[in-house]
Amino acid sequence: MNFSGKCAIVTGAARGIGYAAARLLAEDGARVLLVDLNAEGLETARQGIPGARVFACDVADEDAVNRAVQYAVEKCGKVDILINNAGIYRCDVGLFETSSSAAWKKKIDVNILGTMYFTRAVLDGMLSRSYGRIVNLSSVAGIYGIVKMTDYSMTKAAVLGFTKALAKEVTGRGVTVNAVSPGSIDDDPARMPNHSFMGRAGSFEECARVIRFLASDEASYVSGQNYVVDGCRKLM
Ligand SMILES: NC(=O)c1ccc[n+]([C@@H]2O[C@H](COP(=O)([O-])OP(=O)(O)OC[C@H]3O[C@@H](n4cnc5c(N)ncnc54)[C@H](O)[C@@H]3O)[C@@H](O)[C@H]2O)c1
Numbered sequence: 001m002n003f004s005g006k007c008a009i010v011t012g013a014a015r016g017i018g019y020a021a022a023r024l025l026a027e028d029g030a031r032v033l034l035v036d037l038n039a040e041g042l043e044t045a046r047q048g049i050p051g052a053r054v055f056a057c058d059v060a061d062e063d064a065v066n067r068a069v070q071y072a073v074e075k076c077g078k079v080d081i082l083i084n085n086a087g088i089y090r091c092d093v094g095l096f097e098t099s100s101s102a103a104w105k106k107k108i109d110v111n112i113l114g115t116m117y118f119t120r121a122v123l124d125g126m127l128s129r130s131y132g133r134i135v136n137l138s139s140v141a142g143i144y145g146i147v148k149m150t151d152y153s154m155t156k157a158a159v160l161g162f163t164k165a166l167a168k169e170v171t172g173r174g175v176t177v178n179a180v181s182p183g184s185i186d187d188d189p190a191r192m193p194n195h196s197f198m199g200r201a202g203s204f205e206e207c208a209r210v211i212r213f214l215a216s217d218e219a220s221y222v223s224g225q226n227y228v229v230d231g232c233r234k235l236m
Contacts (some may be wrong), residue, residue: 001216004029007076008215009069011059011118012086014041017137017185020208021083023049025215030081033072035059037086059086059114069121078129079122081215084115084136084159089152096150104151111155116162123175130174133215136163138181138226144236156181160226167224176223178214182207183230196231 008025012018013034026032026049034049036042039056046054055071057064072079088110092103115136126132141149142156160179167177184192186201193199207229213219214227 001028001212001218003081003216006030006080007033007072007078008081008083009033009035009072009079009118009122010083010085011035011114012137013083014038014045016187017182017204017207017211018083018085019045019048020204021085021211021215022052024205024208024212025081025083026050026052028212031076033068033075035068035086058110059084059118060109062113062117065114065117066121069118073125078125080126080131081133082118082122082135083211083215084118084134085211086114087111087137087139087155089139089141089149092151093148095148099151104154107151107155111152112158112162115159119162119166119177123170126175127170127173132170132175133219134166134175134177135211135214136177136179137211138163138179140181140183140228140230140233140236143181143226143228144233146236163226164224171223176214176219178219178222178224179226180207180211180214181226181228181230183228183233185229195235196233198231200231202229202231 008030010022013022014036042054055068138159139156141153163179184195189200
Protein backbone atom coordinates (compact mmCIF):
# COMPACT_ATOMS: atom_id res chain seq x y z
CA MET A 1 0.00 0.00 0.00
CA ASN A 2 1.13 3.51 -0.59
CA PHE A 3 1.48 5.83 2.39
CA SER A 4 3.99 8.22 0.93
CA GLY A 5 3.38 11.77 2.15
CA LYS A 6 1.25 10.52 5.02
CA CYS A 7 1.96 11.21 8.69
CA ALA A 8 0.80 8.71 11.28
CA ILE A 9 0.66 8.43 15.05
CA VAL A 10 0.55 4.94 16.54
CA THR A 11 -0.03 4.66 20.28
CA GLY A 12 1.22 1.71 22.30
CA ALA A 13 3.83 1.24 19.59
CA ALA A 14 6.74 0.00 21.69
CA ARG A 15 5.70 -3.60 21.16
CA GLY A 16 2.98 -5.96 19.99
CA ILE A 17 0.25 -4.98 17.55
CA GLY A 18 1.13 -1.27 17.73
CA TYR A 19 4.75 -1.85 16.82
CA ALA A 20 3.77 -4.15 13.92
CA ALA A 21 1.27 -1.57 12.61
CA ALA A 22 3.82 1.26 12.83
CA ARG A 23 6.40 -0.86 11.02
CA LEU A 24 4.02 -1.74 8.18
CA LEU A 25 2.94 1.88 7.74
CA ALA A 26 6.56 3.05 7.71
CA GLU A 27 7.61 0.32 5.27
CA ASP A 28 4.89 1.59 2.93
CA GLY A 29 6.16 5.16 3.11
CA ALA A 30 4.40 6.82 6.05
CA ARG A 31 6.26 9.01 8.49
CA VAL A 32 5.40 7.57 11.88
CA LEU A 33 5.41 8.84 15.44
CA LEU A 34 5.52 6.02 17.96
CA VAL A 35 3.89 6.84 21.28
CA ASP A 36 4.20 4.69 24.38
CA LEU A 37 4.48 4.83 28.13
CA ASN A 38 7.56 2.65 27.98
CA ALA A 39 10.42 4.97 26.99
CA GLU A 40 13.00 2.19 26.88
CA GLY A 41 10.77 0.02 24.69
CA LEU A 42 10.17 2.99 22.40
CA GLU A 43 13.90 3.39 21.88
CA THR A 44 14.22 -0.26 20.86
CA ALA A 45 11.18 0.10 18.59
CA ARG A 46 12.68 3.16 16.93
CA GLN A 47 15.77 1.16 16.04
CA GLY A 48 13.53 -1.33 14.21
CA ILE A 49 11.75 1.32 12.14
CA PRO A 50 14.11 3.57 10.18
CA GLY A 51 13.02 7.22 10.25
CA ALA A 52 10.47 6.76 13.04
CA ARG A 53 10.15 9.40 15.73
CA VAL A 54 9.15 8.61 19.29
CA PHE A 55 7.26 10.39 22.06
CA ALA A 56 7.02 8.86 25.51
CA CYS A 57 3.75 9.57 27.27
CA ASP A 58 0.78 8.11 29.06
CA VAL A 59 -2.28 8.21 26.82
CA ALA A 60 -4.36 8.76 29.95
CA ASP A 61 -2.68 12.14 30.49
CA GLU A 62 -4.59 14.63 28.33
CA ASP A 63 -1.93 17.36 28.50
CA ALA A 64 0.77 14.91 27.48
CA VAL A 65 -1.41 13.65 24.62
CA ASN A 66 -1.83 17.22 23.37
CA ARG A 67 1.94 17.67 23.54
CA ALA A 68 2.48 14.47 21.58
CA VAL A 69 0.16 15.65 18.81
CA GLN A 70 1.83 19.09 18.83
CA TYR A 71 5.19 17.35 18.42
CA ALA A 72 3.87 15.28 15.50
CA VAL A 73 2.55 18.42 13.79
CA GLU A 74 5.86 20.26 14.38
CA LYS A 75 7.83 17.42 12.84
CA CYS A 76 5.49 16.35 10.06
CA GLY A 77 3.18 19.33 9.53
CA LYS A 78 -0.03 17.33 10.07
CA VAL A 79 -1.48 14.07 11.28
CA ASP A 80 -3.26 12.02 8.61
CA ILE A 81 -3.53 8.72 10.45
CA LEU A 82 -4.16 7.92 14.09
CA ILE A 83 -3.96 4.36 15.37
CA ASN A 84 -5.38 4.30 18.91
CA ASN A 85 -3.76 1.04 19.92
CA ALA A 86 -2.48 1.59 23.49
CA GLY A 87 -4.52 -0.47 25.88
CA ILE A 88 -4.26 -2.48 29.07
CA TYR A 89 -5.79 -5.88 29.62
CA ARG A 90 -3.38 -8.16 31.46
CA CYS A 91 -3.69 -6.44 34.83
CA ASP A 92 -6.31 -7.12 37.53
CA VAL A 93 -7.87 -10.10 35.79
CA GLY A 94 -10.52 -11.72 38.01
CA LEU A 95 -14.18 -11.98 38.85
CA PHE A 96 -16.12 -8.74 38.99
CA GLU A 97 -17.34 -9.62 42.48
CA THR A 98 -13.78 -9.33 43.79
CA SER A 99 -12.72 -6.38 41.62
CA SER A 100 -11.90 -2.86 42.75
CA SER A 101 -13.05 0.44 41.34
CA ALA A 102 -9.40 1.52 41.17
CA ALA A 103 -8.77 -1.24 38.62
CA TRP A 104 -11.81 -0.27 36.54
CA LYS A 105 -10.80 3.38 36.55
CA LYS A 106 -7.30 2.56 35.33
CA LYS A 107 -8.71 0.71 32.32
CA ILE A 108 -11.29 3.41 31.66
CA ASP A 109 -8.54 6.06 31.74
CA VAL A 110 -6.26 4.26 29.32
CA ASN A 111 -8.58 2.32 27.03
CA ILE A 112 -11.46 4.78 26.73
CA LEU A 113 -10.18 8.22 27.65
CA GLY A 114 -6.76 7.71 26.04
CA THR A 115 -8.51 6.93 22.76
CA MET A 116 -10.77 9.97 23.12
CA TYR A 117 -7.94 12.37 24.07
CA PHE A 118 -5.85 11.43 21.05
CA THR A 119 -8.82 11.54 18.72
CA ARG A 120 -9.91 14.94 20.00
CA ALA A 121 -6.37 16.27 19.63
CA VAL A 122 -5.99 15.27 15.96
CA LEU A 123 -9.56 15.72 14.73
CA ASP A 124 -9.64 19.48 14.10
CA GLY A 125 -6.58 19.22 11.86
CA MET A 126 -8.01 16.26 9.97
CA LEU A 127 -11.34 17.99 9.41
CA SER A 128 -9.68 21.21 8.30
CA ARG A 129 -7.66 19.29 5.70
CA SER A 130 -10.59 16.99 4.81
CA TYR A 131 -8.45 13.93 5.33
CA GLY A 132 -8.12 11.51 8.19
CA ARG A 133 -7.98 7.84 9.05
CA ILE A 134 -8.66 6.87 12.65
CA VAL A 135 -8.38 3.24 13.68
CA ASN A 136 -9.32 2.29 17.24
CA LEU A 137 -8.28 -1.02 18.78
CA SER A 138 -11.25 -2.66 20.42
CA SER A 139 -11.40 -6.39 21.19
CA VAL A 140 -13.61 -9.45 20.89
CA ALA A 141 -14.08 -8.82 24.61
CA GLY A 142 -16.12 -5.75 23.70
CA ILE A 143 -18.39 -7.82 21.46
CA TYR A 144 -18.86 -11.06 23.39
CA GLY A 145 -17.77 -10.14 26.91
CA ILE A 146 -14.93 -12.16 28.46
CA VAL A 147 -15.24 -13.74 31.88
CA LYS A 148 -12.91 -12.27 34.51
CA MET A 149 -12.34 -9.29 32.23
CA THR A 150 -15.59 -7.41 32.82
CA ASP A 151 -14.02 -3.99 33.16
CA TYR A 152 -11.83 -4.55 30.11
CA SER A 153 -14.81 -5.86 28.11
CA MET A 154 -16.75 -2.74 29.05
CA THR A 155 -13.98 -0.41 27.92
CA LYS A 156 -13.64 -2.14 24.57
CA ALA A 157 -17.42 -2.04 23.99
CA ALA A 158 -17.18 1.68 24.72
CA VAL A 159 -14.49 2.03 22.06
CA LEU A 160 -16.89 0.45 19.54
CA GLY A 161 -19.70 2.84 20.45
CA PHE A 162 -17.33 5.79 20.22
CA THR A 163 -16.06 4.62 16.83
CA LYS A 164 -19.51 4.22 15.32
CA ALA A 165 -20.91 7.49 16.65
CA LEU A 166 -17.88 9.56 15.66
CA ALA A 167 -17.79 7.98 12.20
CA LYS A 168 -21.33 9.27 11.64
CA GLU A 169 -20.50 12.74 12.94
CA VAL A 170 -17.58 13.23 10.56
CA THR A 171 -18.84 11.35 7.56
CA GLY A 172 -18.56 13.16 4.24
CA ARG A 173 -15.70 15.31 5.55
CA GLY A 174 -12.81 13.11 4.46
CA VAL A 175 -12.31 11.42 7.81
CA THR A 176 -13.06 7.75 8.43
CA VAL A 177 -13.23 6.11 11.84
CA ASN A 178 -13.08 2.35 12.21
CA ALA A 179 -12.29 -0.27 14.82
CA VAL A 180 -10.25 -3.45 14.77
CA SER A 181 -11.18 -6.14 17.27
CA PRO A 182 -8.47 -8.74 17.75
CA GLY A 183 -9.13 -12.16 19.19
CA SER A 184 -6.05 -13.93 20.52
CA ILE A 185 -2.98 -12.33 19.01
CA ASP A 186 0.47 -13.37 20.12
CA ASP A 187 4.04 -13.56 18.88
CA ASP A 188 3.87 -17.34 19.36
CA PRO A 189 1.20 -18.73 16.99
CA ALA A 190 1.24 -22.06 18.84
CA ARG A 191 -0.36 -20.41 21.85
CA MET A 192 -4.11 -20.54 22.52
CA PRO A 193 -4.89 -23.25 19.90
CA ASN A 194 -8.37 -23.76 21.36
CA HIS A 195 -9.45 -20.12 20.98
CA SER A 196 -10.20 -20.28 17.27
CA PHE A 197 -11.21 -22.66 14.51
CA MET A 198 -7.88 -21.86 12.90
CA GLY A 199 -6.29 -23.61 15.87
CA ARG A 200 -3.65 -20.99 16.53
CA ALA A 201 -3.12 -17.46 17.71
CA GLY A 202 -2.87 -14.67 15.17
CA SER A 203 0.42 -12.89 14.74
CA PHE A 204 0.91 -9.21 15.47
CA GLU A 205 1.50 -8.67 11.79
CA GLU A 206 -1.74 -10.40 10.77
CA CYS A 207 -3.62 -7.95 12.94
CA ALA A 208 -1.49 -5.01 11.79
CA ARG A 209 -2.28 -5.74 8.14
CA VAL A 210 -5.97 -5.12 8.79
CA ILE A 211 -5.12 -1.91 10.62
CA ARG A 212 -2.97 -0.85 7.67
CA PHE A 213 -5.86 -1.45 5.26
CA LEU A 214 -8.24 0.69 7.30
CA ALA A 215 -5.56 3.40 7.55
CA SER A 216 -5.08 3.45 3.79
CA ASP A 217 -6.76 5.15 0.86
CA GLU A 218 -7.93 1.68 -0.20
CA ALA A 219 -10.51 1.87 2.62
CA SER A 220 -12.00 5.17 1.44
CA TYR A 221 -15.60 3.85 1.53
CA VAL A 222 -15.32 2.12 4.90
CA SER A 223 -16.29 3.98 8.07
CA GLY A 224 -18.00 3.18 11.35
CA GLN A 225 -17.05 -0.49 10.99
CA ASN A 226 -15.51 -3.06 13.28
CA TYR A 227 -13.10 -5.52 11.67
CA VAL A 228 -12.79 -8.66 13.77
CA VAL A 229 -9.41 -10.40 13.52
CA ASP A 230 -9.91 -13.60 15.50
CA GLY A 231 -9.19 -16.60 13.24
CA CYS A 232 -12.88 -17.57 13.46
CA ARG A 233 -13.18 -17.56 17.22
CA LYS A 234 -14.39 -20.51 19.29
CA LEU A 235 -14.26 -19.16 22.81
CA MET A 236 -16.35 -16.26 23.98
N1 LIG B 1 -3.04 -9.19 21.83
C1 LIG B 1 -4.30 -9.56 21.86
O1 LIG B 1 -4.62 -10.74 21.85
C2 LIG B 1 -5.39 -8.53 21.89
C3 LIG B 1 -6.71 -8.97 21.86
C4 LIG B 1 -7.74 -8.03 21.88
C5 LIG B 1 -7.46 -6.68 21.90
N2 LIG B 1 -6.16 -6.27 21.92
C6 LIG B 1 -5.94 -4.82 21.98
O2 LIG B 1 -4.95 -4.46 21.04
C7 LIG B 1 -4.13 -3.42 21.56
C8 LIG B 1 -2.67 -3.86 21.54
O3 LIG B 1 -2.55 -5.11 22.16
P1 LIG B 1 -1.14 -5.80 22.38
O4 LIG B 1 -1.40 -7.23 22.67
O5 LIG B 1 -0.20 -5.43 21.31
O6 LIG B 1 -0.73 -5.10 23.76
P2 LIG B 1 0.69 -5.09 24.53
O7 LIG B 1 0.37 -5.09 25.98
O8 LIG B 1 1.58 -6.13 24.00
O9 LIG B 1 1.28 -3.67 24.11
C9 LIG B 1 0.61 -2.52 24.47
C10 LIG B 1 1.55 -1.34 24.42
O10 LIG B 1 0.82 -0.22 24.91
C11 LIG B 1 1.62 0.47 25.84
N3 LIG B 1 0.78 1.14 26.83
C12 LIG B 1 0.05 0.57 27.81
N4 LIG B 1 -0.56 1.53 28.54
C13 LIG B 1 -0.19 2.71 28.00
C14 LIG B 1 -0.49 4.04 28.33
N5 LIG B 1 -1.26 4.35 29.38
N6 LIG B 1 0.04 5.03 27.57
C15 LIG B 1 0.86 4.73 26.53
N7 LIG B 1 1.17 3.48 26.18
C16 LIG B 1 0.65 2.48 26.91
C17 LIG B 1 2.48 -0.60 26.50
O11 LIG B 1 3.64 -0.03 27.09
C18 LIG B 1 2.77 -1.52 25.33
O12 LIG B 1 3.94 -1.13 24.64
C19 LIG B 1 -4.66 -3.13 22.96
O13 LIG B 1 -5.56 -2.05 22.91
C20 LIG B 1 -5.40 -4.39 23.33
O14 LIG B 1 -6.41 -4.18 24.27
C21 LIG B 1 -5.14 -7.16 21.92
